[in-house]
Amino acid sequence: MRRYLLLALGVTTCLISPESKAGQLIGPVPYRSAADSPFNLSELGATFFLEDFEDGALNTIGVRQFAQPGSVLAPDDMTDSVDGDDGIFDGFGREGHALQSISKSVDLSDPPGVFLSLHFEFNAFELGFLPNAFGFAWTDGPAFGAVIIDVWDDQNTIRDHHYWPPSSDDRIGDDTLDGATNEDFFLGIYGPSGLSKVIVTTFTHDSNINSFELDHLQYGLAVPEPNTVQLIAIASLALFACWSRRATEFV
Numbered sequence: 277m278r279r280y281l282l283l284a285l286g287v288t289t290c291l292i293s294p295e296s297k298a299g300q301l302i303g304p305v306p307y308r309s310a311a312d313s314p315f316n317l318s319e320l321g322a323t324f325f326l327e328d329f330e331d332g333a334l335n336t337i338g339v340r341q342f343a344q345p346g347s348v349l350a351p352d353d354m355t356d357s358v359d360g361d362d363g364i365f366d367g368f369g370r371e372g373h374a375l376q377s378i379s380k381s382v383d384l385s386d387p388p389g390v391f392l393s394l395h396f397e398f399n400a401f402e403l404g405f406l407p408n409a410f411g412f413a414w415t416d417g418p419a420f421g422a423v424i425i426d427v428w429d430d431q432n433t434i435r436d437h438h439y440w441p442p443s444s445d446d447r448i449g450d451d452t453l454d455g456a457t458n459e460d461f462f463l464g465i466y467g468p469s470g471l472s473k474v475i476v477t478t479f480t481h482d483s484n485i486n487s488f489e490l491d492h493l494q495y496g497l498a499v500p501e502p503n504t505v506q507l508i509a510i511a512s513l514a515l516f517a518c519w520s521r522r523a524t525e526f527v
Contacts, residue, residue: 309360324496411464417488
């Protein structure tokens with residue numbers, strides 16, 4: 277029995293080890309408030325940080341923008357903040373704040389398109405570490421737009437290029453510009469070797485689109501929880517251990 281329990285423990289450790297989670301994508305997950313975050317936010321201000329922009333600035337510790345920084349939007353009829361930031365869940369984010377992109381580059385392929393980007397850089401000296409997790413609520417952007425996350429590691433080398441394609445059935449983005457929150461989703465990544473820079477990009481073939489918005493920027497040290505497959509494997513090993521013990525008792 278002890279042998280099988282040790283085996284189960286070993287497989288479990290392998291399954292949930294941080295290295296096995298390298299480059300794990302998170303989302304899209306519907307997002308209305310910090311309670312919807314897939315990350316454990318119990319260590320906010322210590323090993324994990326959430327920037328909701330509600331003081332009108334990006335000023336949480338250890339992160340800054342670079343390369344055409346976006347601007348924080350104040351409450352307005354067209355601002356798309358996270359729904360719960362104004363204290364009321366009413367399907368609108370007009371009374372909160374959000375970060376709007378400014379950077380725009382044109383893609384001259386056929387058909388042509390545009391890239392809209394926000395750039396973030398993390399300071400290991402201020403934080404005492406480099407984050408292994410990063411995420412945000414994507415609150416407004418083009419209908420049928422793609423979302424891209426490019427990640428640099430602790431050696432300042434680009435490591436991952438992640439792409440959420442547009443989908444006609446479950447698209448990110450819609451045609452409204454009235455601060456509605458139906459299209460608000462959480463997108464993120466877990467990468468245990470440390471994240472030094474992240475670029476978030478929205479790509480669209482609609483050349484009339486000039487920006488996108490995000491809110492609830494989140495980053496820090498995250499410990500992954502077992503997923504469904506891992507839990508099934510653990511349960512199967514435990515059942516096998518019990519079956520083997522009973523079979524031995526009847527021999």
